[in-house]
Amino acid sequence: MEAIGIVLIKLAFVLVFVLSFGGILTWVERKQSAIMQDRIGANRASILGLRVIGLFHPLADAIKMFLKESFRPANAEKFIFTLAPAISVFFALVGFAVIPFGDKLVLGDTVVNLQLAPLNVGILYLFAVAGMAVYGVVLGAWASRNNYALLGGLRAAAQMISYEIALGVTIFGSIMVYQTVDLQEIVRWQGAYFWGWLPAWGVILQPLGFLLFLTVGIAETKRVPFDPPEGESEIIGYFLEYSGMGFGMYFLTDFIETVMIAAITVTLFFGGWQVPYLAPDGFHFPWGSELLCAQWVVALLQVLGFTLKIMFFLWLQMAIRWTLPRFRYDQVMRLGWKYILPISLANIVLTGAAILLIK
Amino acid sequence: MNVHDKHKPLTWWEKTYLPGVLAGLWLTTRHFVRNMFAHTLRALGMDVKWLGSVTIQYPEFIRPLFPRLRTHHRLTKRDDGSPRCVACMMCETVCPAKCIYIIAEEKPDAPDIEKIPKSFDIDLGLCIFCGYCVEACPEDAIRMDTGILEISSYGRKGMMRDMQTMLALEPKSKRYVEFDDEGDVVSEPFVEDLD
Amino acid sequence: MAEITIDGLRLEVERGTTVIQAADQLGIEIPRYCYHPGLSIVGQCRICLVEIERMPKLQVACHTPATDGMVVHTNSDKVLEARRAVLEFLLVNHPLDCPVCDQAGECWLQNYYMQHGQHDSQVVVDKVKKHKAQPIGPNVMLDSERCILCTRCVRFCDEVTATHELGIFNRGDHSELAPYPGVELANNYSGNTVDICPVGALTDRDFRFKTRVWYLNETPSICPGCSTGCNIVIHHNDERTYKADGARVARLKPRYNAEVNQWWMCDTGRYGFDFVDAESRLLRPRKRLGSELEILSWRKAMQAVAMAISETVRKYGPDSVAVVLSPQMANEDLFLGRELFSNLIGLANLAFEVPKLEPEEGDALLMTADRNPNSKGGWLLGLPHHHEVSLATLLQVAREKEVRGLYICHHDLGQAVADKELEAAFSQLDFLIFQGSNSNMVSEKADYVLPSTTFAERDGTFTSHAGRVQRFCQAVAPLGDSKPDWLIFKSLAKALGHAMPYFEAEDVFAALADEEAAFAGLDYGSIGESGAQLSPGAETKTPAKTKERESFF
Numbered sequence A: 001m002e003a004i005g006i007v008l009i010k011l012a013f014v015l016v017f018v019l020s021f022g023g024i025l026t027w028v029e030r031k032q033s034a035i036m037q038d039r040i041g042a043n044r045a046s047i048l049g050l051r052v053i054g055l056f057h058p059l060a061d062a063i064k065m066f067l068k069e070s071f072r073p074a075n076a077e078k079f080i081f082t083l084a085p086a087i088s089v090f091f092a093l094v095g096f097a098v099i100p101f102g103d104k105l106v107l108g109d110t111v112v113n114l115q116l117a118p119l120n121v122g123i124l125y126l127f128a129v130a131g132m133a134v135y136g137v138v139l140g141a142w143a144s145r146n147n148y149a150l151l152g153g154l155r156a157a158a159q160m161i162s163y164e165i166a167l168g169v170t171i172f173g174s175i176m177v178y179q180t181v182d183l184q185e186i187v188r189w190q191g192a193y194f195w196g197w198l199p200a201w202g203v204i205l206q207p208l209g210f211l212l213f214l215t216v217g218i219a220e221t222k223r224v225p226f227d228p229p230e231g232e233s234e235i236i237g238y239f240l241e242y243s244g245m246g247f248g249m250y251f252l253t254d255f256i257e258t259v260m261i262a263a264i265t266v267t268l269f270f271g272g273w274q275v276p277y278l279a280p281d282g283f284h285f286p287w288g289s290e291l292l293c294a295q296w297v298v299a300l301l302q303v304l305g306f307t308l309k310i311m312f313f314l315w316l317q318m319a320i321r322w323t324l325p326r327f328r329y330d331q332v333m334r335l336g337w338k339y340i341l342p343i344s345l346a347n348i349v350l351t352g353a354a355i356l357l358i359k
Numbered sequence B: 001m002n003v004h005d006k007h008k009p010l011t012w013w014e015k016t017y018l019p020g021v022l023a024g025l026w027l028t029t030r031h032f033v034r035n036m037f038a039h040t041l042r043a044l045g046m047d048v049k050w051l052g053s054v055t056i057q058y059p060e061f062i063r064p065l066f067p068r069l070r071t072h073h074r075l076t077k078r079d080d081g082s083p084r085c086v087a088c089m090m091c092e093t094v095c096p097a098k099c100i101y102i103i104a105e106e107k108p109d110a111p112d113i114e115k116i117p118k119s120f121d122i123d124l125g126l127c128i129f130c131g132y133c134v135e136a137c138p139e140d141a142i143r144m145d146t147g148i149l150e151i152s153s154y155g156r157k158g159m160m161r162d163m164q165t166m167l168a169l170e171p172k173s174k175r176y177v178e179f180d181d182e183g184d185v186v187s188e189p190f191v192e193d194l195d
Numbered sequence C: 001m002a003e004i005t006i007d008g009l010r011l012e013v014e015r016g017t018t019v020i021q022a023a024d025q026l027g028i029e030i031p032r033y034c035y036h037p038g039l040s041i042v043g044q045c046r047i048c049l050v051e052i053e054r055m056p057k058l059q060v061a062c063h064t065p066a067t068d069g070m071v072v073h074t075n076s077d078k079v080l081e082a083r084r085a086v087l088e089f090l091l092v093n094h095p096l097d098c099p100v101c102d103q104a105g106e107c108w109l110q111n112y113y114m115q116h117g118q119h120d121s122q123v124v125v126d127k128v129k130k131h132k133a134q135p136i137g138p139n140v141m142l143d144s145e146r147c148i149l150c151t152r153c154v155r156f157c158d159e160v161t162a163t164h165e166l167g168i169f170n171r172g173d174h175s176e177l178a179p180y181p182g183v184e185l186a187n188n189y190s191g192n193t194v195d196i197c198p199v200g201a202l203t204d205r206d207f208r209f210k211t212r213v214w215y216l217n218e219t220p221s222i223c224p225g226c227s228t229g230c231n232i233v234i235h236h237n238d239e240r241t242y243k244a245d246g247a248r249v250a251r252l253k254p255r256y257n258a259e260v261n262q263w264w265m266c267d268t269g270r271y272g273f274d275f276v277d278a279e280s281r282l283l284r285p286r287k288r289l290g291s292e293l294e295i296l297s298w299r300k301a302m303q304a305v306a307m308a309i310s311e312t313v314r315k316y317g318p319d320s321v322a323v324v325l326s327p328q329m330a331n332e333d334l335f336l337g338r339e340l341f342s343n344l345i346g347l348a349n350l351a352f353e354v355p356k357l358e359p360e361e362g363d364a365l366l367m368t369a370d371r372n373p374n375s376k377g378g379w380l381l382g383l384p385h386h387h388e389v390s391l392a393t394l395l396q397v398a399r400e401k402e403v404r405g406l407y408i409c410h411h412d413l414g415q416a417v418a419d420k421e422l423e424a425a426f427s428q429l430d431f432l433i434f435q436g437s438n439s440n441m442v443s444e445k446a447d448y449v450l451p452s453t454t455f456a457e458r459d460g461t462f463t464s465h466a467g468r469v470q471r472f473c474q475a476v477a478p479l480g481d482s483k484p485d486w487l488i489f490k491s492l493a494k495a496l497g498h499a500m501p502y503f504e505a506e507d508v509f510a511a512l513a514d515e516e517a518a519f520a521g522l523d524y525g526s527i528g529e530s531g532a533q534l535s536p537g538a539e540t541k542t543p544a545k546t547k548e549r550e551s552f553f
Ligand code: SF4
Pocket: B091, B094, B095, B096, B097, B098, B099, B100, B122, B126, B127, B128, B129, B130, B131, B132, B133, B134
């Protein structure tokens, strides 16, 4: 058991990490889309004439959402209406508890495990939490007493439940390979090398699994191209009646989920905090040379590596979001049930066969 | 021919959407990388030809307007300064947004004109800038050539324009595009001095 | 009889019928300016030229009698060419004022130009200038530049009113319509010249520049101005409420009815609709507390009025409350009023007519001395003549405190009784109730005011002095909280504990027709747009020989 102080520090670190990513993502979203589309993007928010390429926009957004009236329709279910966005944010956040962002940090006598909650059923916990996320959406939609919101909520429920199943099945392959559901162990597993030089990252063993998981993950965030639940151009979606911070929380949830998907993808398929050739005592390159460094430097490099990998996947998700048009609702369902699910089942069979053969 | 006949059915591979997704990503990423490169170089102080964006930084820079662009309405005047409008209500009738409100009155001591507007209001908050009012006017009394595009207000009332306001407006040429002899546009985005 | 073929259609007509009349009967449209079925024929405008086989030249359809075996073509190339030419001549000196002309939109120069003209003018000389915008009477504005000299207005003043105000002066292209020197077009039917003028030469001063005709909607109605019951159309502005200071009713136009008013109506009725949108309209039920006025909801007002009536009747008997219904009210109102006050509550004093101190005068044409639209209806429903139950007696008994409550509908008693007498009577009353559309001296004094709608805001029927039941229809929404009179009676009955099964004026009329022998067998359908004659002996106006042609109205 770790000292409570250390847990609190880790907690603060993870929260700050996730929330600032969430916040900055709103900026990234604007800027990246702009640059992809030959535009400049938001650059007007300024403090004392200082604009810093629009970095104050997330701040301005936050201020705006706090100051705006949080309107509640007269007929809305008061309690649930207020609670629903918080449920959404909550379940998006708690998932990060089991994501390992580093190996260990040795500080004198104490060894700090760089994972908030060392849970030996990490993946199951993630599924459980992801399964709860739909409640925030559906409850909010229902409590608004608005038909459009309800439509959005129904679409969200159907979509999320469909893809929940696919989500589980796509990861089975990986679990079969790693033989564990403890995320920290999974990352450590990926520290090995094939032929002494190729990092044994999940993506190499499970390329299909990775592709499927990324697709399903994006679908779970309910962002374009999987956004019929929002359907901004037709029904506005489940948060139709929300304004001010209520809307802000749903908005934030989307981004936190994006970070979450990036984190899980990295953990399962891209070696988590593993930096190629970095062993607990420093770099050991395949060609024989070594670069030894202190343990805290190693830990720092791991955290950095993890962060960089996450940033790459955030970039990728944004690129996808700003490239593809929205799927039609039937296309979403068809893709989920008729393509992804059968393929991921096949993936399990293939993986099983491969494992048997190798043994 | 049935419209759907034009589409050839998707192959299985296409139905996974992967080729489409990849092609799209390739395109957008190319733009991203190229533009980002230009922006970064410029941020480092280098002189790059490639702009990296087509944005005109309004309001510092103003894009020249084409002469046919429909902007804020104005009412034209006769030589003596009175409105040309005879309150025939053609514009009011044709206006699809129903945002023109005219009340007519007798024009005293002007035997040839008889009728003038007592009040002539346009609710620019409703106006869709279709220009039908200009087309319909038999007296060339209303035009949309002021070059004023910045029409905003903190309330609905502020979007109303009355007759005096619209009579006072002048056609504004400075904001319009210039052409060379070949008919190509020569004007560049310019900085308006905000007097 | 003569058999005539027009554009391939055959028709048997009376001898003496003209080609244009025969064409009208067949529903074939021949353009016209000077021809009007209510006026003599002059063949002046030449636009109605048609081709008749075996005749060398084109003939005017309005003046050529149909003969047996005649074959007429109204759309041959020759005819169309002639029409275009006539139009071009008519437009040679026409100012084309359409943007400022009130006639635009219902102008027959515009219509026929669009249908048959569509030419570019070939005239290079300047147009002849004439007098513009001359008020030639209290109601009519003349623009002689726009006049096409069809002489309809001249013939109207000569033949219908026989007042001879108008004439055509000068010669050639300087011919100009004008009133005779020193004469005003001031007869009580002058508004009709505006209706029959096919162009914008004669326009309404009252309507001038208020709105444009294409903004107006039309609803058939009956003029409430006198007991003749001229058929009219209400032209009302529903959408552009900012025009004409918010007045919704823009003008009244006569509606052709061969049995009643033919094409005409009098100016008194035509311009007498101001009260509909007047400042003086009563908008909310209210109650007087000393000098204070309190606005009530209908429910509260009905409860209070019901309470006042039933308490007084309980204490002092059914003679103690008197009701004065009004010949301004529709048959439906009078019927329900009678049901409520006589039959359900059993009041003994029910008055109806209140003659004015200075009696009005009628004329020989349309207007009658009885300026109420529905006196006949009241009598047929058994309501008393004024010599049977008079206001004077009611006031007398009021002063003697035998009558303690008065319920007055519509009447402005200030015009019927000396103020002093009224004061004396009113001061003795326990309560005075006024029900009506506009305020008057009674509503000023009344303890309770119940606002009712005007004829333009409701459905109903009037019975004309000739015994013709005619329907009027709702044109505009009731102003404020006002309600049709019959609906007020229904609510009052409910407050008094008697539910009445009527939801529309039509239901009330159905009950009335069931109960009253005079109205037996009638319903809104059979009354229709032109009314139903009640007693067979009732005098009728000269029946029209020609078919109605709706164009000019
Ligand atoms: S531009 Fe179009 S919408 Fe605007 S006032 Fe003119 S007619 Fe109406």
